[in-house]
Structures are given as structure tokens and as C-alpha cells.
Amino acid sequence: MKAAVLKQIGDDELDVRTDAAVVAPGPDEVHVRIRAAGICHSDVSAMNGTLPALAPGVMGHEGAGEVLAVGEQVTDLAPGDHVTITFVPPCGKCRECLHGQAHLCAVHTIAAFTSPRFEVGTEPTFGFAGCGTFAEELVLPRDGAIKIDPDVPFEVGALLGCGVLTGVGAVLNTAQVEPGSTVAVIGCGGVGISVIQGARLAGATEIVAVDPVTQKHDAAKRFGATHATTPDGFDELKQELTGGAGFDYAIEVVGLAATIRSAYDATRRGGTVVIVGAGGEDQKVEFTAQELFINERKILPSFYGSADPRRDIDRMLRFWRAGRLDLEGMVSRRLALSDINDGLAALQGGDAALVRQIVTFD
Structure with missing residues (x-):
């Protein structure tokens, strides 16, 4: 064979x-x-x-x-x-x-x-x-x-x-995004698109797709993003949508130290940072003890969307049959x-x- x-x-x-x-x-x-x-x-x-x-x-x-x-x-x-x-x-x-x-x-x-x-x-x-x-x-x-x-x-x-369970699961299982939330998604590849679809399923009201490749922005919006931007325009959009306070959830799907740090900086005090991207051992992220204490942002790694495939594959198919997951x-x-x-x-x-x-x- x-x-x-x-x-x-x-x-x-x-x-x-x-x-x-x-x-x-x-x-x-x-x-x-x-x-x-x-x-x-x-x-x-x-x-x-x-x-x-x-x-x-x-x-x-x-x-x-x-x-x-x-x-x-x-x-x-x-x-x-x-x-x-x-x-x-x-x-x-x-x-x-x-x-x-x-x-x-x-x-x-x-x-x-x-x-x-x-x-x-x-x-x-x-x-x-x-x-x-x-x-x-x-x-x-x-x-x-x-x-x-x-x-x-x-x-x-x-x-x-893999991809859909990882991305949608990161939203529904790991982050447990609440309806009406603001969500930033950093990285718009296959898993990032699944995260965007998950945020839409969870009832997020603003879903911001962040990717340096502008050609990916239309696809992100087609799958549920309400806004799309390059990293250079991310801070300005955060100011516009949140008054500078930051997003309720920032979900990183790249696995680089810079994008993980960007996700942390984009999240409001008391918000949640979810790390989905599979990075290498050389990607080291630094935080000061003071900022971790003062900001109280939750940092949640998400492996395989925290999913149980015995439960969640059937759940994804039910979303798909209902026309809610493309x-x-x-x-x-x-x-x-x-x-x-x-x-x-x-x-x-x-x-x-x-x-x-x-x-x-x-």
C-alpha cells in the first residue's frame, strides 16, 4: 500500500x-x-x-x-x-x-x-x-x-x-466563553478559523481576527469574525472596541513568544488568555510577578481543545447538522x-x- x-x-x-x-x-x-x-x-x-x-x-x-x-x-x-x-x-x-x-x-x-x-x-x-x-x-x-x-x-x-476539535474546543471547553463577550483570535489558519467559529457558537458579540496576511481577513469574516486586522492595527482596534480596557478573551493560535505576549497584552484585567498554538522549546515568554498579580489575567493552555473526542466529535456533528458549524x-x-x-x-x-x-x- x-x-x-x-x-x-x-x-x-x-x-x-x-x-x-x-x-x-x-x-x-x-x-x-x-x-x-x-x-x-x-x-x-x-x-x-x-x-x-x-x-x-x-x-x-x-x-x-x-x-x-x-x-x-x-x-x-x-x-x-x-x-x-x-x-x-x-x-x-x-x-x-x-x-x-x-x-x-x-x-x-x-x-x-x-x-x-x-x-x-x-x-x-x-x-x-x-x-x-x-x-x-x-x-x-x-x-x-x-x-x-x-x-x-x-x-x-x-x-x-484535530483542527476543528482543537479550535472550537478551546472556546467551548477551555475558555468557556460567555455569551456577549469580546474575543480576539490571533492567527487565522485552519485552527484559528475553527476558534472563530467556536466564538460565534458561544455567542461572542465582537470577534476580532488578527493575522498579518490580509488575504486571510475575508475568510475570517466569512466564518464569523466581526472585525479583522493586521498586528499593526490591533492596538487601535482594541481601543475602538473596548475603550482600551482589553478583550474578555484573547486566544493565541500561532505558538510564538511574541504572539503569546500580544494575546496577554490584549486582554482586560480579569480576562482570559488561551494558548492554543504549539510552540517550540525556544519560545520563551516573560511576565513580571507584579503584572501577573495586578492584572489577574487567567492564562490557560489548551491542548486538543480540552476535548473528550467520545463526547465532542458528536457535539461538533450536531452543530454541523444544525447549520451552525461550517x-x-x-x-x-x-x-x-x-x-x-x-x-x-x-x-x-x-x-x-x-x-x-x-x-x-x-
């Missing part, structure tokens, strides 16, 4: 191989044929070493497909079922899962770094984040396959695996697996026309 393989950390391109194979599914695992996979910036971050990954490894962590086979202990999925892939499968038994923090479950995450999921040629090969959705098939824990109705398009199901509109480009490097190059190049690219396997 075909798979896009990262040969070593630091490579700019993936090697599209035709001699890949999946490991045999264990008793509590499922074998899935991937039908659609999203290209997420986290894939690029893993390739360049910003996020942890193992090489050689099949990249991709956002996808949907149909079940081909299940292990003997899997009783609630069957061949032919449609599923969304989650890269943070909750085990349901650990301390985090039992305390309502399923997104912090590390049971399957640890296994992903110790158990190769593929074989390419004769070499054991890992799946990025325990997945590897840039492959025609994969095997993963049953907990990592969330059943969806067969009428849900596979590309819609793929978006739910998922089809987020798909900017479809491409074959053989063109994966073109998609990665467009993402790294900051193509302003892209919200989300989808690899299709039909």
Missing part, C-alpha cells in the same frame, strides 16, 4: 512509498482504510522537530475512514463502520480520564512512541502521534476510532479529528497522496487561500 514516510527529523519532504504495510491488529485494535486525511500544521512541526515525533514514521494525524477488521476484544465496531481518527485516544481508566481530562490521557500516547504501527520495506516504522493517516490503511487502538454516521462525508469526519467550507483544496509534498509546501509557504487541505484516497 501507499504511505508518506518521514525518513528523518528535519526533512522538508515526505517519501511516498508503495511498499508499506500495517502491523496485524491486536485484540483491542482496529484496522481502518483511510478515505480522507487533513494536512495540519502540526505535521510540519513534527517534521522539523518542533513537536515530538519518531522517524522513520508515516505522517498524518487527522483522518477518517472505514473499518476493515477489528480485534477479538472489540465488540462495538464492525467492518464497514465509518470512523474519525483521534490522536488522543482516551483509555477511560487512568486518573486523567476519570477526572474529566480525557485530552490529557497518556496511555496510548506512550504506546505510540514504543510500538511501530507500520513496516516499510523491511523496516519497522512509527505512525505520527500513534496514527499515520497519510497512508491508505492504518491500525490503531479501538479508543482511537470514533464511530460516525455513514452519511457524514469522510472529509468532514477528517476535520473533526465544515465543508473549510476545505480549500483536495489532493492525492502522491501530491502530499505540494500540500506541505503550500502550508509552509503560508498560502493565504488555504484553510484546510484534504488528501483523498478514492
Whole structure:
């Protein structure tokens, strides 16, 4: 089968191989044929070493497909079922899962770094984040396959695996944005657009999209932003909308020290700063003890939108069915697996026309 393989950390391109194979599914695992996979910036971050990954490894962590086979202990999925892939499968038994923090479950995450999921040629090969959705098939824990109705398009199901759950979840789960609030969103890529949609769902009255690429501003407004600006105009807009006091919520979706600091500075006293962007270890943000004490702004990191995929994927689909969450509109480009490097190059190049690219396997 075909798979896009990262040969070593630091490579700019993936090697599209035709001699890949999946490991045999264990008793509590499922074998899935991937039908659609999203290209997420986290894939690029893993390739360049910003996020942890193992090489050689099949990249991709956002996808949907149909079940081909299940292990003997899997009783609630069957061949032919449609599923969304989650890269943070909750085990349901650990301390985090039992305390309502399923997104912090590390049971399957640890296994992903110790158990190769593929074989390419004769070499054991890992799946990025325990997945590897840039492959025609994969095997993963049953907990990592969330059943969806067969009428849900596979590309819609793929978006739910990471970007949408991360962005909307940051608003509804992590920040718990209140109706009538003012929200600033720093970064208008695929996850930023999902944050904007989440703020609209939460009933925010002013939603300000901040991005240096002006071509992204129209898309931000199409998905729910009431205003859009470059970083240079951000302070002026803050003055206009809040009288200089600052926004109730500022949600950062870039992962740079400068944008995290900008989010903090844009928030009112007593407001909430949410950090969604996945930054590297070199991105260090400084605050004085005095400003933290005086301002009492809450700083909330948001990993995977603080989501429980067992609950929240269904919730996103209900928003989608009600016409309140535009998922089809987020798909900017479809491409074959053989063109994966073109998609990665467009993402790294900051193509302003892209919200989300989808690899299709039909």
C-alpha cells in the first residue's frame, strides 16, 4: 500500500512509498482504510522537530475512514463502520480520564512512541502521534476510532479529528466563553478559523481576527469574525472596541513568544488568555510577578481543545447538522497522496487561500 514516510527529523519532504504495510491488529485494535486525511500544521512541526515525533514514521494525524477488521476484544465496531481518527485516544481508566481530562490521557500516547504501527520495506516504522493517516490503511487502538454516521462525508469526519476539535474546543471547553463577550483570535489558519467559529457558537458579540496576511481577513469574516486586522492595527482596534480596557478573551493560535505576549497584552484585567498554538522549546515568554498579580489575567493552555473526542466529535456533528458549524467550507483544496509534498509546501509557504487541505484516497 501507499504511505508518506518521514525518513528523518528535519526533512522538508515526505517519501511516498508503495511498499508499506500495517502491523496485524491486536485484540483491542482496529484496522481502518483511510478515505480522507487533513494536512495540519502540526505535521510540519513534527517534521522539523518542533513537536515530538519518531522517524522513520508515516505522517498524518487527522483522518477518517472505514473499518476493515477489528480485534477479538472489540465488540462495538464492525467492518464497514465509518470512523474519525483521534490522536488522543482516551483509555477511560487512568486518573486523567476519570477526572474529566480525557485530552490529557497518556496511555496510548506512550504506546505510540514504543510500538511501530507500520513496516516499510523491511523496516519497522512509527505512525505520527500513534496514527499515520497519510497512508491508505492504518491500525490503531479501538479508543482511537470514533464511530460516525455513514452519511457524514469522510472529509468532514477528517476535520473533526484535530483542527476543528482543537479550535472550537478551546472556546467551548477551555475558555468557556460567555455569551456577549469580546474575543480576539490571533492567527487565522485552519485552527484559528475553527476558534472563530467556536466564538460565534458561544455567542461572542465582537470577534476580532488578527493575522498579518490580509488575504486571510475575508475568510475570517466569512466564518464569523466581526472585525479583522493586521498586528499593526490591533492596538487601535482594541481601543475602538473596548475603550482600551482589553478583550474578555484573547486566544493565541500561532505558538510564538511574541504572539503569546500580544494575546496577554490584549486582554482586560480579569480576562482570559488561551494558548492554543504549539510552540517550540525556544519560545520563551516573560511576565513580571507584579503584572501577573495586578492584572489577574487567567492564562490557560489548551491542548486538543480540552476535548473528550467520545463526547465532542458528536457535539461538533450536531452543530454541523444544525447549520451552525461550517465544515465543508473549510476545505480549500483536495489532493492525492502522491501530491502530499505540494500540500506541505503550500502550508509552509503560508498560502493565504488555504484553510484546510484534504488528501483523498478514492
